[in-house]
Amino acid sequence: MSDRSDVSDVRLLLARRVLRPDAPPLDDAGVAVQAGRILAAAPTVELRARFPGARVRDLAGATLAPAFQDAHLHLLEMVQRATAAALGGVREADELVARLARAPAGSWALGFELNLHAFQGFGGTPRALLDRAVPDRPCAVASTDLHSLFANSRALAAAGLDPRGEGALQEADAEPLRQALPRLEGPALRAGLAVLAAELRGQGITRVQDFSGLALDRALWEAPDPAWLPLEVATSLLAHELGAPGAADFRSGDRRGRVTRGYLKLFGDGSLGSRTAWMLRPYLGRIDTGRATFRDAELAELVADAHRAGRRVALHAIGEAAVRQAARVLGPGDRLEHGQHVHPDDLAGLGRAGVCVCVNPAHLALDWQACLALLPQGGQGAYPLASLRRAGVPLVVGSDAPVVPARPWTAVRWAVQRATRDGQPAGGFHPEEGLSLGEALCLSWDPASRLRPGDPADLCALDGDPFEGAPDGLEDVRCLECFLEGEGQPAVGRSR
């Protein structure tokens, strides 16, 4: 820590209450900050006595808490959405055609959040539908869960695929199309990231783990000022990028400015909605159990190669069988992404493996009905947050934005209530797997910000105390100002 004898650069942030992850809350309290680090969290009288010359910032009635981490999101895709048509809620072909006709100008027409299952009276192929909507330029549209891409004839041709195909590509089959999409890079990418970072800070987020791969890593790592983005970002390397230029330098934990190299991302299975999550038991009314990406030996070799190259692995595993495989193959320092369906027999093994699981409580909003419709026993074992915790599995929370918006209070509320705000399903989805508010917050807060002396002053000033209201109101808690290393950014451009 820096020199304590000089208190002239010490600042006090004072609040009505201070919430701490590892200790009871403090009333009429605050933090002393010097050079971006916490000196102390203590009652106001004590801080004023210890740091008499300090500058004081009175956060008048606010609650001061650690800032949030979003441990799984896709920054590049989030920026790309700003240049594409939003297709969520579209139920008819004519509406789809109209919305895509208004897609921003560009060499391609792009769209996202298409839910083909919700279409009424549509019998043709996705290609025919998109050809009708966009006849004159390539058009590609992502499904709500991002596991499928739909394309028109021109897009298929541009990707080197058969232009008379169905135009529905899942998982790895969509890779040629993904590669052919126009790239966002240079100044346009940096401008988009700056806007996005300000939005995330407005939500109280100071730390993210990105899974957009090398393109994002380069944009941040090679920037002249590696701290230009006001956000702690861990980057990633995607499996198909292993042979790409620059991939060889990617080592987990390397750090430059506010950028840290994170994980090599591998996909162990698909998703529930596409019935590609690899389950132990067949989907309801079917004989198939989803789709495994790897045999054990194949995955073990990839993981061992990664470890030898100094890389930790983040393995996407949603179904019970994929989670079981992950528990067998991953080691301490590796991470399991989603861990959505876990067989009770595998909880202890996961705990012993020391593998951190990144859970997505807010995905219950998309999935609880699918769990009831597609899985045996009403989806028992889905989103087993309490069971994972009891088994001693280290947990972090991610939104997987843009799958759902990066809103920490939404995730916290779903982790606690496991129901929509208007109470669906009644009593919550398998409510015994819910967390207490304190537990949900501790998992969601930035792990570096524990408010201990020496911790970065990554903090949120909240407009109320989340413990005082009913859980229904958690999504109404507002971040008034978000501090990164003591530097505040007031919430701006909030729509609600």
Ligand SMILES: [Zn+2]
């Ligand atoms: Zn993801």
